Amino acid sequence: MTFQDVQALDLNDPLADRKKQFSLPADCIYLDGNSLGALPIRAKNRTREVIEQQWGQDLIKSWNTHHWIDLPAQTGEKIASLIGAAAGQVICCDSISVNLFKLLCSALNMQKGRTVVLSQQDNFPTDLYMVQGLAELLGQQQCELRLQGGDNIVEALTADVAVLLLTQVNFRTGYMHDMQLITQLAHQQGILVIWDLAHSAGALPIELDKCEVDFAVGCGYKYLNGGPGAPAFVYVAERHQAIAKQPLSGWMGHAKPFDFSPQYQPGQGMLRFLCGTPSIVSMSVLDAALEVFDGVDMCVVRDKSCKLAQLYIGLVAQAHLTNKLTLISPLRNEDRGSQVSYTHVHAFAICQALIARNIICDFRAPDVLRVGFTPLYTSYVDIWNAVEHLQDIVHNEIYHETKYNQLNKVT
Ligand SMILES: Cc1ncc(COP(=O)(O)O)c(C=O)c1O
Numbered sequence: 309m310t311f312q313d314v315q316a317l318d319l320n321d322p323l324a325d326r327k328k329q330f331s332l333p334a335d336c337i338y339l340d341g342n343s344l345g346a347l348p349i350r351a352k353n354r355t356r357e358v359i360e361q362q363w364g365q366d367l368i369k370s371w372n373t374h375h376w377i378d379l380p381a382q383t384g385e386k387i388a389s390l391i392g393a394a395a396g397q398v399i400c401c402d403s404i405s406v407n408l409f410k411l412l413c414s415a416l417n418m419q420k421g422r423t424v425v426l427s428q429q430d431n432f433p434t435d436l437y438m439v440q441g442l443a444e445l446l447g448q449q450q451c452e453l454r455l456q457g458g459d460n461i462v463e464a465l466t467a468d469v470a471v472l473l474l475t476q477v478n479f480r481t482g483y484m485h486d487m488q489l490i491t492q493l494a495h496q497q498g499i500l501v502i503w504d505l506a507h508s509a510g511a512l513p514i515e516l517d518k519c520e521v522d523f524a525v526g527c528g529y530k531y532l533n534g535g536p537g538a539p540a541f542v543y544v545a546e547r548h549q550a551i552a553k554q555p556l557s558g559w560m561g562h563a564k565p566f567d568f569s570p571q572y573q574p575g576q577g578m579l580r581f582l583c584g585t586p587s588i589v590s591m592s593v594l595d596a597a598l599e600v601f602d603g604v605d606m607c608v609v610r611d612k613s614c615k616l617a618q619l620y621i622g623l624v625a626q627a628h629l630t631n632k633l634t635l636i637s638p639l640r641n642e643d644r645g646s647q648v649s650y651t652h653v654h655a656f657a658i659c660q661a662l663i664a665r666n667i668i669c670d671f672r673a674p675d676v677l678r679v680g681f682t683p684l685y686t687s688y689v690d691i692w693n694a695v696e697h698l699q700d701i702v703h704n705e706i707y708h709e710t711k712y713n714q715l716n717k718v719t
């Protein structure tokens with residue numbers, strides 16, 4: 309592969325133009341959109357409008373005149389179109405952690421006689437922490453976390469499991485589960501499934517309805533580009549909505565919040581998954597950010613994501629780095645999300661050296677160097693340039709000094 313070959317890939321890229329819709333710093337190669345997405349220009353403009361006009365001038369009238377009250381549902385519908393959900397099943401609110409609490413309670417309550425929540429040892433910790441907290445609250449007789457250690461989750465799908473809680477794409481390795489197959493096998497054992505889409509929503513096509521998923525959560529600040537701490541979202545399949553009972557029964561989830569009745573009565577459909585007042589400024593930013601997906605086919609996004617990943621893996625090999633860096637992401641596109649990770653004993657220092665050169669990727673303890681691909685703004689030449697620097701840093705061990713400094717700082 310030559311630099312000219314890589315330039316040709318950019319010239320033929322149907323998504324190349326989308327980068328113009330983002331406000332990215334010059335000379336920065338941003339490979340961390342899987343942690344915090346870049347800033348869409350529309351989001352910047354909407355922030356100004358919400359702060360200056362809606363809040364500044366129109367004040368409290370904006371709940372009606374600017375439809376703030378409908379924003380969680382409106383933003384939820386925009387997200388729904390990216391994750392294969394028909395209308396009325398997604399609402400935007402709170403964080404993944406809080407939304408998981410709502411869903412875990414709802415699902416356990418629907419599974420009379422079963423108490424086990426099955427997840428994976430290497431799931432993102434907050435998912436496990438939320439189950440642990442709930443088990444402490446309810447007692448082991450009503451909620452028990454069971455962790456599966458190996459790769460084969462299918463073997464652990466037994467008829468005593470109440471809820472399967474899985475993250476579709478693993479945050480360290482990028483390993484991607486087969487959502488349709490696992491959901492189907494879980495259902496055969498009477499298990500309800502909650503999918504965490506943190507590393508997949510906005511990165512690849514998702515078919516929640518087609519896969520007959522029960523529940524899902526996902527976040528707004530990664531591939532959806534909603535900004536730091538952007539609100540998350542919840543999906544509840546329509547067939548479960550009337551019976552699902554979530555315990556965070558705040559007034560915004562009430563059937564008639566402005567009746568101020570002393571008795572809680574859940575709202576219609578997804579509204580009952582709201583709790584308190586939505587964070588309007590943050591949610592407006594996310595709502596505007598989602599417009600960068602207008603007219604985008606998620607299959608085209610996925611195609612480019614796979615090509616970027618293959619290019620990265622191929623160039624790392626071409627640069628003779630494979631005897632120094634160990635690939636921990638799956639090689640097959642079907643098994644991988646939109647990131648590639650290698651391990652190296654000096655991964656932290658290598659990551660710092662790349663960041664010092666304005667190539668933003670990230671490190672996950674203890675030894676993972678993680679690179680995320682966001683096809684709406686990552687170019688093929690970005691990957692070429694990133695690997696050129698990686699090659700220089702690793703072969704010339706330029707990271708040693710950084711490592712030394714870091715150790716100095718810690719001790
Ligand atoms: C898989 C996964 N779930 C959940 C979270 C955190 O969710 P939140 O901070 O919205 O609670 C993250 C990342 O922060 C994540 O990677």
Ligand SMILES: Nc1c(O)cccc1C(=O)C[C@H](N)C(=O)O
Pocket residue numbers: 342343344432479506537
């Ligand atoms: N949410 C984050 C934050 O507030 C600070 C730093 C990182 C994050 C992340 O999103 C981490 C992310 N879930 C990950 O996979 O690494």
